[in-house]
Amino acid sequence: MTTTKRLARYETAQEMLGFLIASYTTEIHAERQKDSVDASKIAELQAEKQRLGELEEGLTLKDPDGIEQVIETYGPKVRAMFASGKSVAAEGVAPVALGASA
Numbered sequence: 484m485t486t487t488k489r490l491a492r493y494e495t496a497q498e499m500l501g502f503l504i505a506s507y508t509t510e511i512h513a514e515r516q517k518d519s520v521d522a523s524k525i526a527e528l529q530a531e532k533q534r535l536g537e538l539e540e541g542l543t544l545k546d547p548d549g550i551e552q553v554i555e556t557y558g559p560k561v562r563a564m565f566a567s568g569k570s571v572a573a574e575g576v577a578p579v580a581l582g583a584s585a
Contacts, residue, residue, distance in 0.1 A: 489547060489550075490544065492547070492550050492551065492554065493542065493544050493550050495554055496542055496550045496553040497539060497542060499553060499554065499557045499558060499561045500535050500536075500538060500542075500553065500557065501539065502561050503535050503557060503560070504532055504535050504536055504539070506564060507528050507531055507535070508532065511528045511529060511532070514528070538553065
């Protein structure tokens, strides 16, 4: 795989994780705005957001298998979110690197 393609896959994985992290941030905010706040739900969302953040921070170009694992694991979820209009997609943000190759 060329360096350019590896970099594109790396950026795709980072972008996917970024969209998911943003989505969790939105869900946390929405839950905090409710009259009856579910603290356990907020804790779950924050834990998942932190886990994804750590995964994103640990991602490197030197780990092509890890990059592909992120794309394979989270790609379907991110595409489904955009297809349903959830998360940041509702604000008109389009996934740049989430084409058919992702």
